[in-house]
Amino acid sequence: MDIVQQIRDKGLKATPARQLVYAELTRSHMAYSHAELEALFLDIDRVTLYRILKDFEDAGLVHKVFDTQGSTRFAICHHTCPGKHHAENHVHFNCNDCGRMFCLQAVQTPEINIPGGFRVAGMHTLIYGSCEKCNQLTDKNEPTDKIQEVIV
Amino acid sequence: MDIVQQIRDKGLKATPARQLVYAELTRSHMAYSHAELEALFLDIDRVTLYRILKDFEDAGLVHKVFDTQGSTRFAICHHTCPGKHHAENHVHFNCNDCGRMFCLQAVQTPEINIPGGFRVAGMHTLIYGSCEKCNQLTDKNEPTDKIQEVIV
DNA sequence: AAGTAAATGCAACAATGTTGCGTTTAAGAT
DNA sequence: ATCTTAAACGCAACATTGTTGCATTTACTT
Numbered sequence: 001m002d003i004v005q006q007i008r009d010k011g012l013k014a015t016p017a018r019q020l021v022y023a024e025l026t027r028s029h030m031a032y033s034h035a036e037l038e039a040l041f042l043d044i045d046r047v048t049l050y051r052i053l054k055d056f057e058d059a060g061l062v063h064k065v066f067d068t069q070g071s072t073r074f075a076i077c078h079h080t081c082p083g084k085h086h087a088e089n090h091v092h093f094n095c096n097d098c099g100r101m102f103c104l105q106a107v108q109t110p111e112i113n114i115p116g117g118f119r120v121a122g123m124h125t126l127i128y129g130s131c132e133k134c135n136q137l138t139d140k141n142e143p144t145d146k147i148q149e150v151i152v
Numbered sequence: 153m154d155i156v157q158q159i160r161d162k163g164l165k166a167t168p169a170r171q172l173v174y175a176e177l178t179r180s181h182m183a184y185s186h187a188e189l190e191a192l193f194l195d196i197d198r199v200t201l202y203r204i205l206k207d208f209e210d211a212g213l214v215h216k217v218f219d220t221q222g223s224t225r226f227a228i229c230h231h232t233c234p235g236k237h238h239a240e241n242h243v244h245f246n247c248n249d250c251g252r253m254f255c256l257q258a259v260q261t262p263e264i265n266i267p268g269g270f271r272v273a274g275m276h277t278l279i280y281g282s283c284e285k286c287n288q289l290t291d292k293n294e295p296t297d298k299i300q301e302v303i304v
Numbered sequence: 305a306a307g308t309a310a311a312t313g314c315a316a317c318a319a320t321g322t323t324g325c326g327t328t329t330a331a332g333a334t
Numbered sequence: 335a336t337c338t339t340a341a342a343c344g345c346a347a348c349a350t351t352g353t354t355g356c357a358t359t360t361a362c363t364t
Contacts, residue, residue, distance in 0.1 A: 013310060013361050034351080045313050050352065055311090068276070070218040072351085093270055102270075110262045112277070117284025118245055118254075124220070124278045125264070132269025165330050165341060186320080197344055202321065207342090224320090 010059035017044045021052055022061065022076075031065050031073035031092060031101035063088045067101050068128050075103045091125045097134035162211035169196045173204055174213065174228075183217050183225035183244060183253035215240045219253050220280050227255045243277045249286035 003023055004014040012018065020041055025032065032040075037049060044052075053074050056062040062074045077088060091107040094100075109125045155175050156166040164170065172193055177184065184192075189201055196204075205226050208214040214226045229240060243259040246252075261277045 008362090015311065015361070017312085046351095047314080047353080048312055051311080066218050066222040070222050070224055072222055091264065091266065093266065096273060104266055104268075107264070107266050110264055112243065112259070112262055112279065114243065114245065114256055114259050114279060116256075117287055118279070119282040119287050120279055121248060121281035123280065125275065126278075127264065127266060127270070127272055127275040129273035130271040135269055135271050160331090167330070167342065169343085198320095199322080199345080200343055203342080 007061070010061055012055055012059055017041070017048060018052055018056075020044070021049070022056070025062060025074065025076040029076060029103055029105070031067070031075035031103060033067075033071050033073050037074075065092055065101070065124070066126075067092075067094045067099075068096070068126065073101050075101075078103070078105050089122070091127055093131070094126060094128045095131035095134055096128055097130050097137075100131060102131065159213070162213055164207055164211055169193070169200060170204055170208075172196070173201070174208070177214060177226065177228040181228060181255055181257070183219070183227035183255060185219075185223055185225050189226075217244055217253070217276070218278075219244075219246045219251075220248070220278065225253050227253075230255070230257050241274070243279060245283070246278060246280045247283035247286055248280055249282050252283060254283065 003019055003026065007014040007018055007022060021037060021044070024037070024040065034049060034053070037053075038044070038046060041049070053062065053064075057064055057074070061077060063077050065073050065075060067073055075092075078090070089109050091104045091109060093102040093104055095102075104127075109123050112123065114120065155171055155178065159166040159170055159174060173189060173196070176189070176192065186201060186205070189205075190196070190198060193201070205214065205216075209216055209226070213229060215229050217225050217227060219225055227244075230242075241261050243256045243261060245254040245256055247254075256279075261275050264275065266272065
């Protein structure tokens, strides 16, 4: 479906900045930090970017996650989320080397039993290690200048 | 073992502030935010508290975790951690109502297989919902050991 | 093409965390 | 017990991340 239409369907105006952000999130399926997006779209105002991400989250277009450093990241919603209450129950992967964060859509969060009087509402599963690209670099001793493609 | 000695064994001086913080973390087995500790120990300087927590973490006395809001929290290490490289592989529980965070020492993070070229180094498992105390406030007839389905 | 609510840009503020530096103190040595 | 000194502390200043108020601009409806 058209990106413009997807944004409008959530009751939001499809401004140029919103189209750029949404297109990038849709294209890459990565969880971006605010800093990464800011670097990618230099002409989008800092505050506007915060508001776009907040609006997208409230609209159910993107979901917010935290990486191993506790930094906020945003990724596209794969299932149609009904507004603020997201149903993203997949696992995320955070690369220790390049810092990028991946949505593993195919991997569901596992079932887990916990003792005591806790009432479970949901869970977050964050796996960390090295992504494929960083694996290959260290394993095969490739020159580091090939990393420049990697967004930190 | 004596709290003073445990701190000294890590090469740190057992100052009054450090003893207070370490004693509280040991006593409660909860993961405290900086704000919670600051409120608890009003006479410990803000910066000193940051440094105490950092020193404890580097020494392997406490481990750092993030709650569902992405806020930093610190909890006592149950296993003897060899310095900065922690081996805390248990599950954490964050109460949506009171905001407190619990270390579920008895619950290990589950095994999980992920596709692709990812090399897994570890994982964080954060479960959220209502803690026993908050449960009891809203509904009194919930069996405490009942295991609920994990949804997200 | 015009009207209007929504979105933007800017400045200021707030929360959280870090750094530099002079002073104080814990803990081993005398 | 006192001395010595590296470690720890307290304070101020700075850095980063995120929020709010408000005047201006723009997307979308009619």
